[in-house]
Amino acid sequence: MHTxxxxxxxxxxxxxxxxxxxxxxxxxxxxSGLLTLMVRHTSASLLIQxxxxxxxxxxxxxxxxxxxxxxxxPEMTYLTHTAEGPDDMPAHIKAAMLPVSLHxxxxxxxxxxxxxQGIYLFEHRTAPHxxxxxxxxxxxxx
Amino acid sequence: MHTxxxxxxxxxxxxxxxxxxxxxxxxxxxxSGLLTLMVRHTSASLLIQxxxxxxxxxxxxxxxxxxxxxxxxPEMTYLTHTAEGPDDMPAHIKAAMLPVSLHxxxxxxxxxxxxxQGIYLFEHRTAPHxxxxxxxxxxxxx
Amino acid sequence: MHTxxxxxxxxxxxxxxxxxxxxxxxxxxxxSGLLTLMVRHTSASLLIQxxxxxxxxxxxxxxxxxxxxxxxxPEMTYLTHTAEGPDDMPAHIKAAMLPVSLHxxxxxxxxxxxxxQGIYLFEHRTAPHxxxxxxxxxxxxx
Numbered sequence: 567m568h569t570x571x572x573x574x575x576x577x578x579x580x581x582x583x584x585x586x587x588x589x590x591x592x593x594x595x596x597x598s599g600l601l602t603l604m605v606r607h608t609s610a611s612l613l614i615q616x617x618x619x620x621x622x623x624x625x626x627x628x629x630x631x632x633x634x635x636x637x638x639x640p641e642m643t644y645l646t647h648t649a650e651g652p653d654d655m656p657a658h659i660k661a662a663m664l665p666v667s668l669h670x671x672x673x674x675x676x677x678x679x680x681x682x683q684g685i686y687l688f689e690h691r692t693a694p695h696x697x698x699x700x701x702x703x704x705x706x707x708x
Numbered sequence: 709m710h711t712x713x714x715x716x717x718x719x720x721x722x723x724x725x726x727x728x729x730x731x732x733x734x735x736x737x738x739x740s741g742l743l744t745l746m747v748r749h750t751s752a753s754l755l756i757q758x759x760x761x762x763x764x765x766x767x768x769x770x771x772x773x774x775x776x777x778x779x780x781x782p783e784m785t786y787l788t789h790t791a792e793g794p795d796d797m798p799a800h801i802k803a804a805m806l807p808v809s810l811h812x813x814x815x816x817x818x819x820x821x822x823x824x825q826g827i828y829l830f831e832h833r834t835a836p837h838x839x840x841x842x843x844x845x846x847x848x849x850x
Numbered sequence: 851m852h853t854x855x856x857x858x859x860x861x862x863x864x865x866x867x868x869x870x871x872x873x874x875x876x877x878x879x880x881x882s883g884l885l886t887l888m889v890r891h892t893s894a895s896l897l898i899q900x901x902x903x904x905x906x907x908x909x910x911x912x913x914x915x916x917x918x919x920x921x922x923x924p925e926m927t928y929l930t931h932t933a934e935g936p937d938d939m940p941a942h943i944k945a946a947m948l949p950v951s952l953h954x955x956x957x958x959x960x961x962x963x964x965x966x967q968g969i970y971l972f973e974h975r976t977a978p979h980x981x982x983x984x985x986x987x988x989x990x991x992x
Contacts, residue, residue, distance in 0.1 A: 567990070568882070568955060568957055568962075598710070599846070600742075600744060600844060600846055600884075602884060602953055602955060604953065604954060604955060604962065606962065606963065606964035606967065607964050607967075608898065608899050608900040608906075608964070608966060608967055613804055614750065614808050615750050615800065615803070615804060616750045616800060619789055621788045621789035622750075622789045622797070622800050624788060624789075625786075625787050625788055625789050625797050625800070625801070626800065626801060626804055628786055628787070629776070629787075629801050630804075632786075633775075633917075634913070644909075644912055644916075645909045645912070645913075646905045646908060646909055647903055647905035647906045647908075647909050655906070655909050658899065658900060658906050658909070658910065659909070659910060659913050661899070662897055662899060662910055662914075662948060663805055663947055663948065664804060664805065665807075665808065665949075666898050666949065666952065667952070667953045667954075668808065668809070669744055669746065669809045669811060669953060670746060670809075671710055671744060671746060671842045671843075671844040673710055678710075678746065678748065678842045679748065680748035680749055680750070680840075682750060683748065683749075683750055698964070700955045700962045701955075702884055702955040704846065704883070704884055704988065704990060704991070705991055706709070706846060707846070707847055707849065707991065740852070741988070742884075742886055742986055742988055755946055756892065756950050757892050757942065757945070757946060758892045758942060761931055763930045763931035764892075764931045764939070764942050766930060766931075767928075767929050767930055767931050767939050767942070767943070768942065768943060768946055770928055770929070771918070771929075771943050772946075774928075775917075805947055806946060806947065807949075807950065810950065810951070811886055811888065811951045811953060812888060812951075813852055813886060813888060813984045813985075813986040815852055820852075820888065820890065820984045821890065822890035822891050822892070822982070824892060825890065825891075825892055846988065848851070848988060849988070849989050849991065
C-alpha cells in the first residue's frame with residue numbers, strides 16, 4: 567500500500583497533515599503494521615511535533631531560522647551554493663538536520679501517536695512549493 | 709508484535725534501555741526482521757549512541773544544552789511558548805533535531821547494532837517524567 | 851533480505867553510495883516494499899541529500915564543522931571525552947543530530963527518491979575508516 571501526499575506551501579513554516587494521513591489509513595483498511603512517510607525533497611522536512619499550541623510551531627521556525635541564517639548574511643559568506651537564492655543552501659542544511667522520514671506503528675487502524683503529537687511538513691524555502699511525501703503502509707504478518 | 713517501553717526520568721540526560729529492548733525481542737521470539745521504536749512525546753528523543761564511555765553521554769547533554777539555551781536566557785527572548793517553564797520550548801526544539809524513532813534490522817534474534825552502540829532515551833525536561841516508547845517488530849516474510 | 855554496505859572514507863565529507871544500494875535491490879529481485887539502511891557507528895551519519903551540485907555537499911560539511919567545532923577550540927573546553935582526539939566528541943555530536951538510518955519505499959524495483967535525492971554516508975572523523983551500513987529490504991505482503 568503506497569500513496570503520495572501533496573502539501574502546498576507558501577513560505578517557511580510548519581504545515582500539519584495528520585488528518586490526511588489518518589484518512590488514507592482508513593481508506594485502505596489498515597489495521598496493524600508500520601506507517602512510513604518520506605519527503606521527496608532536500609529542502610523541506612517532516613516533523614512529529616506538538617499540535618496543541620501553535621506558538622510551538624512558530625518558535626520552532628524562529629529557532630531554526632536563527633541557527634541557519636540566510637546565505638547573504640555576513641556570517642554565512644563561506645557558503646558557495648548560492649545560485650538559487652539565499653534561502654536555498656540553509657534549506658538543505660535544515661533538511662539534513664531534521665527528519666527526512668517518519669515511522670509510526672499502527673494498531674487497530676490508529677497511529678500510535680502520543681496525545682499531543684501531530685504530523686507536519688516543515689517548509690524551508692520562501693517561494694511557494696508543491697511538496698510530495700511518499701506514504702507506505704506495511705501490514706503485520708498474520 | 710507491538711509493545712510499549714516505559715522509562716522513568718529524573719532530569720535531562722540519556723537513559724539507556726538497550727537491555728529492555730533485547731529482552732522483549734527474546735520474549736516474543738523475534739528471529740529476522742525490522743525493529744521500530746518511537747517516542748510518544750515531543751520533549752524527549754531516542755538516540756543510538758556510544759555506550760562505552762559515559763563521558764560521551766554527558767558531553768552530548770552539555771552540547772545540546774548550550775546549542776538550545778533555556779527560554780529565560782537573554783538570547784532566547786524571541787521564544788513565545790514559555791508558559792510551561794524555560795525548559796519546555798528548548799525541549800521541543802531538541803525533540804525536532806534529534807530522532808523521534810529508531811529502526812534496527814534484526815538477524816538471528818539479535819539487533820544489528822555496532823559494537824559500541826546502545827539505545828537511549830534522551831530526556832529534555834527538568835521535572836521527573838514517565839516516558840513511553842512504542843515498540844514494534846515486523847518479521848521478514850518467509 | 852539483509853546485507854551490509856562497506857564505505858571506505860578518507861576524511862570528513864559526504865560519500866555517495868546510491869548506486870550500490872540500487873544494484874543490491876536489483877540483485878535480490880526487490881519489487882515492492884520498504885528499504886532500511888542503518889549506519890553501524892556512532893561517529894558517522896547517513897544522509898539523503900541533493901546530488902546535482904557538489905557544492906551542496908561541501909557546504910553541508912562546512913556548516914556542521916562550524917556548528918560543532920573541534921574539542922581543542924577555546925569554546926569547546928567543556929567537553930570531557932577527548933582521549934580519542936579533538937574530532938571524536940564532535941563526531942558523536944554530529945552523529946546524534948544527523949540520521950542514523952534511512953528508510954525508502956520501493957515500487958516496481960525502484961526507490962521512491964525525489965529527482966535530485968542521493969544516498970550518502972557522512973564521515974565525521976579525520977582518519978580513514980571502513981564504515982559499515984546494514985541494509986534491509988522487506989517486501990510488501992501479497
